[in-house]
Amino acid sequence: GENVEQHPSTLSVQEGDSAVIKCTYSDSASNYFPWYKQELGKGPQLIIDIRSNVGEKKDQRIAVTLNKTAKHFSLHITETQPEDSAVYFCAATGGSYIPTFGRGTSLIVHP
Amino acid sequence: DTAVSQTPKYLVTQMGNDKSIKCEQNLGHDTMYWYKQDSKKFLKIMFSYNNKELIINETVPNRFSPKSPDKAHLNLHINSLELGDSAVYFCASSQVAGEHEQYFGPGTRLTVT
Numbered sequence: 001g002e003n004v005e006q007h008p009s010t011l012s013v014q015e016g017d018s019a020v021i022k023c024t025y026s027d028s029a030s031n032y033f034p035w036y037k038q039e040l041g042k043g044p045q046l047i048i049d050i051r052s053n054v055g056e057k058k059d060q061r062i063a064v065t066l067n068k069t070a071k072h073f074s075l076h077i078t079e080t081q082p083e084d085s086a087v088y089f090c091a092a093t094g095g096s097y098i099p100t101f102g103r104g105t106s107l108i109v110h111p
Numbered sequence: 112d113t114a115v116s117q118t119p120k121y122l123v124t125q126m127g128n129d130k131s132i133k134c135e136q137n138l139g140h141d142t143m144y145w146y147k148q149d150s151k152k153f154l155k156i157m158f159s160y161n162n163k164e165l166i167i168n169e170t171v172p173n174r175f176s177p178k179s180p181d182k183a184h185l186n187l188h189i190n191s192l193e194l195g196d197s198a199v200y201f202c203a204s205s206q207v208a209g210e211h212e213q214y215f216g217p218g219t220r221l222t223v224t
Contacts, residue, residue: 043218
């Protein structure tokens with residue numbers, strides 16, 4: 001089955017800095033890679049996703065890159081703000097229809 | 112206009128009891144899921160239903176039984192609760208199974224004493 005590794009587990013940055021979270025996956029059949037943000041006491045919410053036919057996608061301060069050959073994808077947040085503080089999850093979904101999640105990254109943005 | 116709702120939000124009970132968590136989605140989605148999130152925030156899929164039919168049943172004890180009376184509802188019944196069942200349980204839905212965004216409910220924090 002699919003195995004998704006996510007790093008780092010904790011990321012602490014100063015407001016205005018950039019943050020990068022990296023994930024690797026094992027199943028070459030995976031074609032859909034979403035990123036979810038989970039704020040304290042809430043359920044995860046999709047912030048951006050990318051499909052295997054695209055190498056990069058951007059939405060304002062958030063971008064995701066995908067390298068299918070190397071089987072890794074990354075989330076980039078620029079100009080971080082305190083409200084970006086949350087737990088971020090990457091996931092990979094392929095032929096099994098079962099989404100496999102990474103173990104999460106706790107992002108802390110210091111004012 | 113809550114998209115995916117769960118009840119109750121908190122559930123405190125003793126070992127050996129039986130409890131249920133209810134989930135409803137008003138998005139018209141075909142697929143619904145149950146996830147367990149442990150204290151280290153790891154999200155583990157438990158079940159998935161597509162149009163009231165079970166399509167995913169991960170390695171979950173038989174004490175957990177999902178029920179889907181219609182495609183808008185997916186309930187989770189847990190028998191003989193154990194300490195290790197303490198976690199946050201999330202219901203989610205997606206348009207169809209597979210490569211689509213999942214919409215998560217607010218979660219149910221289950222504490223077994």
